[in-house]
Amino acid sequence: MRGALLTLGWLLATPAAAQDFDYYVLALSWSPNWCALEGRAEGSEQCDPEADLGWVLHGLWPQWEEGWPQYCDSRFPDPSRRETAAMADITGTGGLAWHAWNKHGTCSGLSPQDYFALSREAYGDVAIPDVFERLPRPVELPASVVEEAFLKADARLRGNGVTVTCRDGHIQEVRLCLTPDLEPRRCGADVIRDCRGNALMEPVP
Numbered sequence: 001m002r003g004a005l006l007t008l009g010w011l012l013a014t015p016a017a018a019q020d021f022d023y024y025v026l027a028l029s030w031s032p033n034w035c036a037l038e039g040r041a042e043g044s045e046q047c048d049p050e051a052d053l054g055w056v057l058h059g060l061w062p063q064w065e066e067g068w069p070q071y072c073d074s075r076f077p078d079p080s081r082r083e084t085a086a087m088a089d090i091t092g093t094g095g096l097a098w099h100a101w102n103k104h105g106t107c108s109g110l111s112p113q114d115y116f117a118l119s120r121e122a123y124g125d126v127a128i129p130d131v132f133e134r135l136p137r138p139v140e141l142p143a144s145v146v147e148e149a150f151l152k153a154d155a156r157l158r159g160n161g162v163t164v165t166c167r168d169g170h171i172q173e174v175r176l177c178l179t180p181d182l183e184p185r186r187c188g189a190d191v192i193r194d195c196r197g198n199a200l201m202e203p204v205p
Helices: 002-013 031-039 081-085 094-103 112-125 130-134 143-153
Strands: 023-030 055-063 139-142 162-167 170-178 198-201
Touching: 023 031, 023 112, 031 170, 031 198, 055 094, 055 112, 055 170, 081 094, 081 112, 094 112, 130 143, 139 143, 143 162, 143 170
Parallel strands: none
Antiparallel strands: 023 055, 023 170, 139 198, 162 170, 170 198
C-alpha cells in the first residue's frame, strides 16, 4: 500500500508528457476588467492607459473532450525573454505569454516559436466585435450579449463553440473552441458553461 502511495505521489509531482489532444480553446480576456479586478493594483504595464487594450489573448489551450493536459514535459527548450516579450502586443505582457507556454504550450507538441506563431494566427483569425471598443462608461449586460456580438462579427462561429465566463460580477473571458487546424468546432461539455445574469464590462481607458 505504501509503495502505491509513493507511486501516486510521484505521478502527481511529475509533469505530464506532451501528448495528443482533441482541440484547442482560444481564451480572450477583456483587459479593462482584469485591470479593474487585480492588474491595476499589481501595477501591470497591461493596464497603462496608453496600452489601449481590449480583448487580449489569454492563451491557446490544448483540450481533451473531457479535461485538459497542463505543465507537460517538452522536448523543446523554453522560450527566451525576448520571444515572450514579442507577444505582449496581443497578450498584454510577456509574462502572460510565458505562463501560456509553461502551462499549455508545453502540451501542444510544438516548439515555443511554433506555439506562439499558432497562437498569433488563431487570435488574428477571430473577428473582434468593435462595439466593445466604443464603450463610453462601464456597462452591465448579460453574458449572452457578448456571445451574440462575437457570433454576429464572425460568421464561422456557432453558439455551441463559444462560451463566456465571468468573475466577481465582471465579464472575464470569451472562449472559442477550435480544431487543431484552427477551425471552429463544438466545445466539450466541461467548457460550455456560460455565466448567467448580468455582468460588468469596464471601458477601454
